[in-house]
Amino acid sequence: MSLKSDCIIDATVKGNFSRFINHSCEPNAETQKWTVQGELRIGFFSKRSISAGEEITFDYQLQRYG
Template identity: 40%
Template sequence: MAARYRKLKEIPVEQRLVVRRSHIHGWGLFTLMPFAPNDMIVEYMGEKIRRCVADQREKKYEEMGLGSCYLFALDASTIIDATRAGGPARFINHCCGPNADAKVVAVDGVPKLVIVARRALAVGEEVTYDYKFEYENDKIACHCGAAKCRGSMN
């Protein structure tokens, strides 16, 4: 996995991916090159913080009216916050029938969160994954358009 991660870093992200408007929601991440199944597409980057700090920030972001926050669990105690500073992976939209998955890989003993192709992706395709939000009574509407869309992200 570490070798695959290093290979990912050989091609600059601007040559692999582009952020542009999405029919799913706001902005999305689109391919500039083809990807084979199991290829690493991009690393989800941001500030690594503890879960308790992430909970505080999420409330603060809501109070500020940011509209979107980009918090992604790396493990049970570590969250990656890409809200204010992060890479283009933060623009990947949810889909109930995703074409990619998020995976944690260890590189020289350091955990990294990478997005991996679930199937072959063509040039110009929007990269999507299932956010797998926890169940809540207040549903977050899903507009992914997948054939088996659940109607909500949670």
């Protein structure tokens, strides 16, 4: 995922639980780009109630940010 033209998010070497979020054409979450203390950040936010044990998904859309 591109955060901006010269910054790519890649959890190959290190990352958090968000690296297990998969693609879906009917996702239950979405990504939002925020600026926090001058730094660009990507957040995952639910689009609806997500049941315990339900897989979290979002639409990759291959968008470039920045």
